[in-house]
Amino acid sequence: MDRIPILRMGNFLLVTIQVDMHDQLALTLQDDLTSAISKNGSRGVLIDISSLEIVDSFIGRMLANISAMARILDAQTVLVGMQPAVAITLVELGMSMPGVKTALNVEAGMELLRELVKAHHLETGDDDDSQI
Amino acid sequence: MSKLADILQKNESDLLSDWMNEQLAAVRRRDLMNDVDLQTQSSELLRAITQAAKNGNVTELSRSEWTPVRDRLTDISASRAKHGFSPSETATFVFSLKQPLFKRLRSDLSKDPEALFSEIWNANAMIDKLGLMTTEAYMKTKEQLIAKQAEEMLELSTPVVKLWQGIVAIPLIGTLDSNRTQVVMESLLSTIVATNSKVAIIDITGVPAVDTLVAQHLLKTITAAKLMGAECILSGIRPQIAQTIVHLGINLTEVITKASLADALALALQKTGKTVVRVDRANQKAGERKEGLDDKDVAEKKGA
Numbered sequence: 001m002d003r004i005p006i007l008r009m010g011n012f013l014l015v016t017i018q019v020d021m022h023d024q025l026a027l028t029l030q031d032d033l034t035s036a037i038s039k040n041g042s043r044g045v046l047i048d049i050s051s052l053e054i055v056d057s058f059i060g061r062m063l064a065n066i067s068a069m070a071r072i073l074d075a076q077t078v079l080v081g082m083q084p085a086v087a088i089t090l091v092e093l094g095m096s097m098p099g100v101k102t103a104l105n106v107e108a109g110m111e112l113l114r115e116l117v118k119a120h121h122l123e124t125g126d127d128d129d130s131q132i
Numbered sequence: 133m134s135k136l137a138d139i140l141q142k143n144e145s146d147l148l149s150d151w152m153n154e155q156l157a158a159v160r161r162r163d164l165m166n167d168v169d170l171q172t173q174s175s176e177l178l179r180a181i182t183q184a185a186k187n188g189n190v191t192e193l194s195r196s197e198w199t200p201v202r203d204r205l206t207d208i209s210a211s212r213a214k215h216g217f218s219p220s221e222t223a224t225f226v227f228s229l230k231q232p233l234f235k236r237l238r239s240d241l242s243k244d245p246e247a248l249f250s251e252i253w254n255a256n257a258m259i260d261k262l263g264l265m266t267t268e269a270y271m272k273t274k275e276q277l278i279a280k281q282a283e284e285m286l287e288l289s290t291p292v293v294k295l296w297q298g299i300v301a302i303p304l305i306g307t308l309d310s311n312r313t314q315v316v317m318e319s320l321l322s323t324i325v326a327t328n329s330k331v332a333i334i335d336i337t338g339v340p341a342v343d344t345l346v347a348q349h350l351l352k353t354i355t356a357a358k359l360m361g362a363e364c365i366l367s368g369i370r371p372q373i374a375q376t377i378v379h380l381g382i383n384l385t386e387v388i389t390k391a392s393l394a395d396a397l398a399l400a401l402q403k404t405g406k407t408v409v410r411v412d413r414a415n416q417k418a419g420e421r422k423e424g425l426d427d428k429d430v431a432e433k434k435g436a
Contacts, residue, residue, distance in 0.1 A: 079359075080361060082361065083325075087359040087360045088318070096358075097359060100359075102358060104324070104360065109361070
């Protein structure tokens with residue numbers, strides 16, 4: 001069965017969605033990602049959706065859910081590279097994804113992720129400042 | 133060949149001169165068209181009518197023998213619409229043929245009231261149909277013009293400008309409807325991707341009124357930009373519009389708003405880690421400045 005690969009880069013996990021998401025694929029990703037976060041103790045997740053051209057409300061909700069789940073597991077999530085058409089679709093569907101952090105591209109996303117993780121650790125008094 | 137066609141053919145030149153007099157007596161726009169052009173148009177049209185009437189039925193104007201007349205009339209009508217004639221002036225061009233034609237019919241058929249009546253009826257029907265055709269062509273030309281202008285306005289009215297590296301602005305001018313907002317949203321989002329901009333400024337100084345629908349459209353655009361990872365700043369909200377927004381109960385608390393485009397640009401520069409500083413003239417004269425002229429106003433503070 002198809003799976004979306006999850007790459008580990010130090011403290012962060014990198015997910016690049018390069019195929020059209022169908023519902024089962026999204027559910028599998030949710031399973032895989034949550035177990036990968038808890039297994040590796042990851043601090044941040046970067047999801048690149050620049051190749052994603054079609055979304056529906058289910059996929060939109062899945063992306064928001066994944067972000068919320070990661071937060072519970074003490075990892076920050078950044079969604080990067082959303083296409084204009086996808087953004088318009090999600091807004092028209094009434095999904096503004098208030099809790100999700102976004103960035104224009106992978107580079108900006110990584111920078112934001114590092115900042116978020118740093119700020120989070122300062123807040124919680126965790127002095128583990130290892131970088132990728 | 134019907135009586136009407138016969139009369140048309142025999143009296144073509146008389147009819148033309150009567151028609152010309154009739155037109156000159158009725159509405160005449162010398163400022164828009166000279167007499168020579170009018171004479172040419174009228175004589176060409178009359179010849180085409182005569183020819184068509186000779187070859188076919190004078191009341192069935194949709195048939196193929198009337199095609200030249202239809203084409204001529206459409207051309208004339210379209211050119212008049214473009215030159216700025218009013219609809220009634222354009223229609224009068226055709227309707228003024230009625231009287232000369234009826235006069236001719238009366239003098240030729242005075243002995244036979246039965247035939248006179250039926251021919252007058254035919255002529256009346258023919259000219260009415262020609263008149264309708266003229267008006268239709270006139271309206272069509274005007275509608276095409278309006279459609280073209282609307283399209284041009286849509287394209288003109290949504291320029292996305294790059295203000296700085298990573299900062300774009302879209303100055304909105306005129307009323308926003310859902311059609312325009314769609315274009316605004318699409319062009320803004322695609323420019324954000326193309327220029328890799330972190331901050332987008334939406335300036336609504338030129339928007340005369342903001343109602344709930346417009347506000348909703350703006351919020352949608354801002355949310356879409358946020359989903360893509362860019363931040364939006366709304367600027368140029370005039371006092372009256374600020375009042376309207378609060379009275380309507382529109383919630384803009386999630387949106388960064390600034391009074392002017394300048395304030396918005398300052399904030400955008402700050403957000404992208406840049407700041408504007410005054411040039412120290414004394415130091416510049418002493419030749420102590422080593423930076424290039426290009427960035428003399430803006431010093432980039434990395435890692436702000």
